Amino acid sequence: MAELQKFVDLTVEIITSDGRVIVGLLKGFDQTINVILSNCHERVYSENEGVEKMSLGLYIIRGDNIVLIGELDQERDASINLSEIRAAPINDITRR
Amino acid sequence: MLPLSLLNTAQGHPMLVELKNGETFNGHLVNCDNWMNLTLREVIQTSPEGNRFWRLPECYIRGNTIKYLRVPDEIIEMVKEDAFRQRQASSGGSRGRGARGNTGRGREGNARGRSGGGGRGGKF
Numbered sequence: 410m411a412e413l414q415k416f417v418d419l420t421v422e423i424i425t426s427d428g429r430v431i432v433g434l435l436k437g438f439d440q441t442i443n444v445i446l447s448n449c450h451e452r453v454y455s456e457n458e459g460v461e462k463m464s465l466g467l468y469i470i471r472g473d474n475i476v477l478i479g480e481l482d483q484e485r486d487a488s489i490n491l492s493e494i495r496a497a498p499i500n501d502i503t504r505r
Numbered sequence: 506m507l508p509l510s511l512l513n514t515a516q517g518h519p520m521l522v523e524l525k526n527g528e529t530f531n532g533h534l535v536n537c538d539n540w541m542n543l544t545l546r547e548v549i550q551t552s553p554e555g556n557r558f559w560r561l562p563e564c565y566i567r568g569n570t571i572k573y574l575r576v577p578d579e580i581i582e583m584v585k586e587d588a589f590r591q592r593q594a595s596s597g598g599s600r601g602r603g604a605r606g607n608t609g610r611g612r613e614g615n616a617r618g619r620s621g622g623g624g625r626g627g628k629f
Contacts, residue, residue, distance in 0.1 A: 425572070425573075427527075427572070436506050436511075436581060437506035437507055437508060437511070438507075438508065439507050439508055439509065443508035443509070443541070444508060445506060445508050445511055445581075447578070447581055448578075465575065466575060466576075466577075466578050467575070467576050467577065467578045467580065467581055468573055468574065468575055468576075469508045469511060469512060469573060469574040469576065470572075470573045471541065471568075471571045471572060471573060471574075473525070473569065473572075474525065474572050474573070503525060
């Protein structure tokens with residue numbers, strides 16, 4: 410729990426159980442890992458096109474759906490040309 | 506900052522709610538509680554496929570069915586103002602009461618004296 414505190418006011422990448430990848434500034438969280446992400450965008454990965462960035466704004470993501478929260482190394486991230494990245498999207502684990 | 510305080514501050518503002526089943530609800534937040542249960546007004550419901558729409562005058566959403574909420578950007582600044590105002594009202598409240606207590610007591614005393622006097626005069 411307190412581990413997440415280290416990420417507050419840093420850019421994080423969140424993977425949700427429906428397979429979305431959301432990047433934004435972590436502004437807060439609570440006991441159930443509900444999370445506030447400001448200025449966030451979704452990265453839509455695809456095998457035949459570059460990564461599409463979709464601007465989302467201010468989000469509250471409910472903890473139930475969060476699979477992973479990781480700090481994003483912004484320098485490293487800036488050095489990656491996302492439009493050249495080809496990757497399969499992550500599976501949605503909520504439906505069969 | 507707590508997600509639920511942000512949600513509280515967002516009361517009266519438009520928002521988009523996506524449920525775990527993919528349905529979305531667009532409307533104005535009327536009320537919310539500590540379980541993230543919500544009531545929305547003037548709602549547009551969208552099917553998970555995004556091809557069907559319904560208009561609802563009002564709806565209640567159980568918190569645990571929510572995937573995420575999209576709220577207007579400016580709400581995050583309003584949370585800080587809300588928190589500041591609340592801090593002033595609560596901690597400043599006891600101090601304020603104390604401070605006002607002195608002057609207030611004087612006024613209260615006067616008032617009591619006057620009304621009490623009048624009352625007594627009336628009674629006896």
